[in-house]
Amino acid sequence: MCIEEVCGPAALQRMGSGASTVIDLDHGDGAATEAESRKLPSSQYKGVVPQPNGRWGAQIYERHTRVWLGTFADEASAARAYDAAAQRFRGRDAVTNFRPLSESDPSDAAELRFLHSRSKAEVVDMLRKHTYLDELHQSKRAFSAATTSSGAASPSLGSGSPHELTGVAREHLFDKAVTPSDVGKLNRLVIPKQYAERHFPLETSGTGALNGMLINFVDNSGKTWRFRYSYWNSSQSYVLTKGWSRFVKEKCLKAGDVVEFYRSAGPDKRLFIDRKQRLVAAARHVVRLFGVNLVAEHHVSINGKRSRDVEVVTATPQLFKKQQVARNLNNLRAT
DNA sequence: ACATGTGTTGAT
DNA sequence: TCAACACATGTG
Numbered sequence: 450m451c452i453e454e455v456c457g458p459a460a461l462q463r464m465g466s467g468a469s470t471v472i473d474l475d476h477g478d479g480a481a482t483e484a485e486s487r488k489l490p491s492s493q494y495k496g497v498v499p500q501p502n503g504r505w506g507a508q509i510y511e512r513h514t515r516v517w518l519g520t521f522a523d524e525a526s527a528a529r530a531y532d533a534a535a536q537r538f539r540g541r542d543a544v545t546n547f548r549p550l551s552e553s554d555p556s557d558a559a560e561l562r563f564l565h566s567r568s569k570a571e572v573v574d575m576l577r578k579h580t581y582l583d584e585l586h587q588s589k590r591a592f593s594a595a596t597t598s599s600g601a602a603s604p605s606l607g608s609g610s611p612h613e614l615t616g617v618a619r620e621h622l623f624d625k626a627v628t629p630s631d632v633g634k635l636n637r638l639v640i641p642k643q644y645a646e647r648h649f650p651l652e653t654s655g656t657g658a659l660n661g662m663l664i665n666f667v668d669n670s671g672k673t674w675r676f677r678y679s680y681w682n683s684s685q686s687y688v689l690t691k692g693w694s695r696f697v698k699e700k701c702l703k704a705g706d707v708v709e710f711y712r713s714a715g716p717d718k719r720l721f722i723d724r725k726q727r728l729v730a731a732a733r734h735v736v737r738l739f740g741v742n743l744v745a746e747h748h749v750s751i752n753g754k755r756s757r758d759v760e761v762v763t764a765t766p767q768l769f770k771k772q773q774v775a776r777n778l779n780n781l782r783a784t
Numbered sequence: 785a786c787a788t789g790t791g792t793t794g795a796t
Numbered sequence: 797t798c799a800a801c802a803c804a805t806g807t808g
């Protein structure tokens with residue numbers, strides 16, 4: 450539901466807001482005036498709060514805690530920031546100040562893809578830095594370049610490429626055939642040193658140690674995955690740790706499967722990951738064994754709903770921890 | 785000094 | 797979940 454339709458800015462009155470209460474209690478002539486002059490005007494927009502300097506803050510709540518979306522010069526800007534966050538955080542259920550994005554409108558669909566192929570923390574970060582529109586436009590440019598040009602922009606991508614799902618041209622970085630320990634109980638993926646140092650360089654701290662960090666990847670369905678990436682001195686290895694086991698589980702990764710890594714070829718250097726498609730013959734084997742399409746059936750049974758609720762799959766206690774971390778933007782880089 | 789964002793509370 | 801309010805913290 451769109452608030453604007455019910456009680457939009459034009460329909461709302463900016464009266465009351467407690468000022469009359471102050472006057473009722475006024476016995477002299479100074480106190481009420483002082484209180485009234487201190488009082489900040491409340492906003493007509495959801496998720497928008499006044500700031501002492503006349504600017505406007507935007508905030509959204511998730512699991513009992515506030516996520517600050519930044520400050521803006523005017524209410525409407527703050528309200529638009531709230532709307533973007535609400536649609537990223539709450540999907541179709543989001544209540545927005547202005548007309549919500551619609552899957553049917555092509556331009557809206559592009560923004561929805563843009564929103565949902567980024568983590569919540571990234572969206573919040575863009576809103577706080579006021580770079581959301583810039584990045585959205587860049588993303589749309591990259592998309593049209595990837596889909597209208599069959600030539601120089603993306604020579605390796607023919608039509609029918611699975612990468613079309615995310616609409617972004619990519620350059621292949623490397624593949625890794627996962628080992629038994631990569632998909633076992635160690636909950637980590639070893640990135641071959643050669644590839645790690647070439648493509649995922651780690652910052653070195655003051656003491657010379659390599660700083661771990663959180664990295665976002667997008668898979669072929671547009672889902673965002675966040676892994677901790679660090680260097681283990683004990684084994685002299687670069688590894689993906691936190692978040693990796695969930696990827697293994699959801700992708701049904703088995704030893705010997707190949708995981709491919711890509712980087713966006715466009716202006717935004719985003720990272721992509723997915724399991725290389727298994728041979729069709731293998732899929733037929735599964736179907737013959739069980740008489741159903743196991744992949745689709747599994748998907749439905751986990752979600753308990755339909756495809757739009759893919760994120761529900763990850764709504765586990767573990768994810769809640771991850772998102773608590775993600776909420777704190779100062780922790781975008783792990784310690 | 786001033787802007788930004790958080791701690792906290794009470795309401796819905 | 798939400799915004800109001802006070803004020804601590806960040807920033808130039």
